[in-house]
Amino acid sequence: MNKESIIGSRVKSLDALRGFDMFWIMGAEELVRHLAKLWPSITPFANQLTHAEWIGLNAYDLVFPLFMFISGVAIPIALSRKLEQGVSKQKVIRKVAIRVVTLLVLGIIYNGGLSFESVRFASVLGQIGIAYLIASLIPCLCS
Numbered sequence: 001m002n003k004e005s006i007i008g009s010r011v012k013s014l015d016a017l018r019g020f021d022m023f024w025i026m027g028a029e030e031l032v033r034h035l036a037k038l039w040p041s042i043t044p045f046a047n048q049l050t051h052a053e054w055i056g057l058n059a060y061d062l063v064f065p066l067f068m069f070i071s072g073v074a075i076p077i078a079l080s081r082k083l084e085q086g087v088s089k090q091k092v093i094r095k096v097a098i099r100v101v102t103l104l105v106l107g108i109i110y111n112g113g114l115s116f117e118s119v120r121f122a123s124v125l126g127q128i129g130i131a132y133l134i135a136s137l138i139p140c141l142c143s
Contacts, residue, residue, distance in 0.1 A: 011077065018070050024049075024063045064124065068131055075135040089140050096136040103129030 029049035036046035048059040082092055105113075107125030 011074075014070060014074055014077075017066070018074070021063060021066045021070060024060070025067065029060060068128070071128070071132065072135050075132065076139040079136060079139045083139070093137070093140055096133065096140070100129045100133045103132065 029046075032042070032049055033046045036043045050058060051061055079092060079096075083089065103125045107123035107129065110125065111123045
């Protein structure tokens with residue numbers, strides 16, 4: 001498969017992996033835990049769907065890194081398509097900057113930024129925003 005066919009069409013395996021990850025992000029672990037009460041044989045699998053103490057790693061601890069990996073793979077494909085369609089680099093970078101600022105601000109607000117008493121600047125949305133910025137600037141500045 002050449003570069004043009006990858007960029008010109010959806011990458012179905014990436015879409016499938018994104019859907020699988022979003023399934024877990026949206027709370028599928030609760031469903032599995034409830035099913036484990038009905039079918040105790042799946043309890044070992046259900047136990048993997050909690051965050052491990054700092055003594056190990058469970059499968060659930062890989063959900064967010066998987067999401068970041070999927071995003072890192074998809075971003076250059078999407079931005080390369082935009083640049084190939086003739087959208088200027090400045091316009092793409094401006095849209096990236098707006099998205100990054102939006103993610104950072106929403107992360108601050110979600111973590112108590114409006115109360116000003118216990119503002120938490122580190123957030124998942126902030127991490128996604130910063131990673132998105134880095135992953136977006138690479139294809140924009142290196143193409």
